Amino acid sequence: MAAMAAAGTLACSASELVARGRESAAVLQAMLGQLQPAAGAGAAPHGLRDLAEQILRCCDRALAALLSDHTETEEEDTSRKRKPVSERGGPADVPPAAMMRSSKRMRLSRRERGTRVEKKGTMEDGFIWRKYGQKDIHGSNYPRLYFRCTYKDDHGCMARRQVQQSDADPSVYLITYFHEHTCCRDGAVEPPPAPFVINFGSKNGSGGSPSWPPSCDDDDCMVSPETTKLALCNSPEGDEELRAGTADEEDAEFTVKQQSTPVHELMGILGSPEWDAMAAGCLDWELGYDEMSSFDVDGFFRYDIDYLGLL
DNA sequence: CGGATTTGACCATA
């Protein structure tokens, strides 16, 4: 019992670290993208953008794996309490169609926790979501919106999210994620083609290069598929502020403020022994989740973030 | 016309 609690705490801590690393990787990818227009002496070495994308994908997978580990355990516990449809014995006059609907209904246990993210100004996260429901929540001024992955049918991606505006600050969206995106694994969905430039540096997106997220005044504004396809697996979260944590761990939240780092500082790292060590660490992630148990995640991300001067 | 969204109903859980 205590071991399970400890494991849960460890998973929360690790997911925070992975999320932080993911933010750093997104910034790194953005900076590499900014190098593109200046092709020549200052241009990003070939393959670095691919590496940045790889880091992002690794972080996404690791985060999803960490979360699914303990949420699936909880699901097992609650599912045992649920009677199979055949045993529920619905009313005799229930039409077959209604029974079919009932059996297809896959509900989350209220005990099942997702990953909570607070986003300011937009609910966009780079993934393509399909809204499947909306509900007025008792005691809340704003309805809760329910989304699932657009590729649920195509690739069986079970990723879902719930979005609700904050009562305290309507410009803040409380987003809770459930399950991992499987739609961008194994090439099910093509990763963004290079070059892909994300402008993280300014809040107003000025500067001429394409920016993420696209400007949108309407709170319900959804990003066009043409735009979103470019970031399917990377989900660059280019908001001025992002807070993330597990939905049941208030104290586990942390804040990441993204800043613009001069490109020349980044370029100073490339090719150095430090960079090689960082790259090797990222590539090792591709070996699988088992290897992560012996990987110094905390040290890696502290090193990464400190070196880039993002904190 | 096909895909996405809306919305009322259904159902599980606390």
Added chain:
DNA sequence: TATGGTCAAATCCG
């Protein structure tokens, strides 16, 4: 029984 999550028919939209 109240509340919240999901379904699916109706509707909207490009």
